[in-house]
Amino acid sequence: MLTAFARAFKTPDLRKKLLFTLGIIVVYRIGTNIPIPGVDYRNVQACIDNAEATQGLFGLVNMFSGGALLQITIFALGIMPYITASIILQLLTVVIPRLEALKKEGQAGTAKITQYTRYLTVALAVLQGTGLVATARSGALFQGCPVASQIVPDQSIFVTVTMVITMTAGTAVVMWLGELITDRGIGNGMSILMFISIAATFPSALWAIKEQGSLADGWIEFGTVMLVGFVMVALVVFVEQAQRRIPVQYAKRMIGRRSYGGTSTYIPLKVNQAGVIPVIFASSLLYIPALIVQFSNSNAGWATWITKNLANTAATPHIILYFLLIVFFAFFYVAITFNPEEVADNMKKYGGFIPGIRAGRPTAEYLSYVLNRITWPGSLYLGLISLVPTMALAGFGANQNFPFGGTSILIIVGVGLETVKQIESQLQQRNYEGFLR
Template sequence: MWMAELITDKGLGQGMSILIFMSICSGFLPQLWEIGWGTKGTDGDWAKFAAVVGVLLVIMILVIYVELSQRRIPVQYTRRMIGRKMYGGSSTYLPLKINMSGVIPPIFASSILAVPTLIAQFGNSDQSWVKWINSNLANTTSVWYIALYALMIVFFCFFYTEITFNPDETADNMKQYGGFIPGIRAGNATSRYLSYVMNRLNTVGAVYLLFVALIPTVLIMALNLNTKLPFGGTTILIIAGVGLDTLRQAKAQTEQFQYAGFLFEGTDHKEGK
């Protein structure tokens, strides 16, 4: 906790997120090495190693591309006279991410699916319901697990976006400040348009999360791997999210120092120093 707070205070990003990021990355090389070299040093498969590394790079590029993508809805503000001054008349945009729910749906889905497995540990291993849970829900490559996992990801993707983004409130705020979407009437029409756009974005985001979350399971089944993959869908989303957030904060800090230096130089010049 002390190290996390120290990193946050220094402006290097969210300290706890960076520590989790480093913890995840530290396990990559040993697990990748186990796939290529094997547990005994001779039972590995370098072809599978190359396939896993290639898939990892492709997924990482896809995640970064999608996380940086936005649906920009143009917003125009009308001119308003307040006192003797004219305000407004500017144009901007409303940025909407494709994956607004982030890493929440896979985490919630995997957490809920872990509950039956936890309950089964208190039962007798000879009981039929315990056997069914162990063979279907405890096994991440089973059809039942994959189907339930996919359905929960889609559900939580729409559910989380529904409770975090309110089209009615956004439309009312735009109308209050004189903003409107070109070609769309302010008020209820704007709210319906935002809901329509969000449903389309959520559909694309849900498909994207399904692909990222299920590709490790598909890879295990396709390559018949006996070892655990060094990455999962949630892991990749966390790594990409923390990495991009850290880069944004580092860029903001750099720009702040540049502007500060520019202002100080201007002040010194005026004072004749």
Template sequence: MSAIVSAFKNVDLRKKIIFTIALVILYRIGAQIPTPGVDYARITQQISDLTEQSAVYSLINLFSGGALLQLSIFAVGIMPYITASIIIQLLTVVIPKFEQLKKEGQSGQAKMTEYTRYLTVALALLQSSGIVALADRQQLLGQGIPVLKDNVGVFGLVVMVLIMTSGAVLLMWMGELITDRGVGNGMSLLITAGIATMLPAEGATILSSGGGFKFGAVIVGVLILVVGVVFIEQGQRRIPVQYAKRMIGRRQYGETSTYLPLKVNQAGVIPVIFASSLLTVPILITQIIQSNDSAAAQNQDNWWNRTVISVLTDPSNWAYIVVYLLLIIFFSFFYVSVQYDPYDQADNMKKYGGFIPGIRPGRPTAEYLGYVMNRLLVVGSIYLGLIAILPNILINMGVQTSASANGSMPFGGTAILILVSVALTTLKQIESQVMQANYEGFLK
């Protein structure tokens, strides 16, 4: 709180914070504006049934702060940009040109950002087309539930797709504006704002359905979870690094000691997004096929629907929970192996005369860093998986909210992880800017 108070005392930093808050408010206003052609009154009447039956877009709806259920202009949300960013990062390992751009510094990063924007538009167009197509066939939020007006034609469906795509592009632009001119990471703050707006309604649902005792138990559990997430997210393995004496020009620089910080949760929340998206793909494909094939829609009592789809649409099923946990652990190792190369780290240390005490520079250093990182990943991936499956376990315990049927409860799991991580990152940035503004220098 002292950092926030000091931030508002600084004129430039105060303008950045107010600018950020203003854009977040605009985002939440847009999330309440329904897309033309949507029967908003009908959706409002059936909102409880819709949330219980929608398992495909639960993660998108959580990140959009409920905008998907209303089919608003921001229904697609920020997910296309997140997916595009992940794809571009993964392609840097496969495509040599992307890897070269990554090493070119600011100019290369600008080009990578341009590619990410183009891919975001394509993904937003594809996703909005899928949402509108399923809504037109009454397959989006439940079997046979109409969400569009009766007189919506082909032109109206095209307009809906264009509006939702434009909304996703507008959110991308707003997120980049917050990152450049505001405080914190814009995309993360928009996701956090969407999740935070769902907390009061979900808390009221828990209070009305479970009573004061269960509500108090959930609040205590959330506080314990927040403390645990802060403890793990701030946790680091600090590897000591020493730099030998070296000559640069005519000047000799003495021996210095520092450390290399390796986070316990190096992958962040990306593995959870990967695993959730992968689990929803079979459901989405099955719904599209059955909506196009009347015979397949009538013959839904087959092996695929009885075994695979029934498990994937039931987050309280223990098979679903185990598969979800294993996928998160797998993607944690996969994503970190793509993002963090211990051999590059070892080469950079060797280039500048750095070494780990007791470890020879070069390949032995790389093998040691990889060994330490794998040990940290075991703890970090299990922690990430347990946090993510917590809502599913709470469903089995009888804690129900309007979003808990999808495994996307805002009081646990991925939501708390995102809220706490973004809050910590934003506060760190505010504190650093406050220190920079108050630094007087040596001459004063």
């Protein structure tokens, strides 16, 4: 594997892409440490270092921003607005005929949808930036920190607007950096930045577990977490690579004196067809009730119940609802992204059929049947992986940013595998050996 990396850097154009990607990553990491104007950085650091302060609702978003959210830097919102905008546009494509027509227009339609995604990203950045500034001003960003209400000393309109504009501009820059990596670097730019954001929080989180441990100066807890992490990575790699291959046979066609077709191929249906999207959906949905409590009368009966049962990640109602939402969204997302009838029609149009299954409607019904069967283990796997942080919280007192949480491992492994595949394919184009012999 190290030899393959060396050969990658020996290839001029591939070396240029890798170095360009690394340069963008450095710029991104620098931006995550530059605070925005109007913030008292010493009070922010005091709250971050305060062991009794908790991150409330912002643990997941802070992870996606590489720790920039809680430090309130220019890249505080990270790529979360872009991810949300992409998901919303993907869902609206199924509902709005105009977007569905654009999707079928090919490259021109895709460029138009990308432009809509950028506009929606900026709008969401303004909305989320306003919410973050309001939360920081109220002192709710850090619960239990004595100086949380002094993070934004000057609460005038001008300073507030400046903070929101700065964070929105930071989100636009992050989006631009991701697109630069996609165009001129290696891999999908947004995925790479997400990978870097999550990986950047690992060393400090692991060391915090060692420092907070009590057995053998924390080394027992540290070793246990590392072992759990390696087991989870192996499990995620195994499931992410698993797929059901449905054989497809194409009939021979005679055009003039030449015969076309007659080939055999397959339709790969992944066990985890939905990826990490159901986990993000479920987390976002569960954050809404707790977010409402933050800006309302928290002494009311309903607010107390929500704080105790839904905002608390270790509460039994939260665990059950979180698991059920992940399973539901896994089926929902697969249903809107994979259309068995469309696949069956395309196969029939080009003379393809599944051996033993008639073309047309029987093929669509068979694909739906197989897809439902393999989505069940995929959705259950997503739910169980995502509950690891909660089990860690109950097991040995890890905080809610347990480094080997389900969402972080799913993203890191998925992006890592995809990036390695892209580098390997470019190596094989030049007759070099890939990473896997």
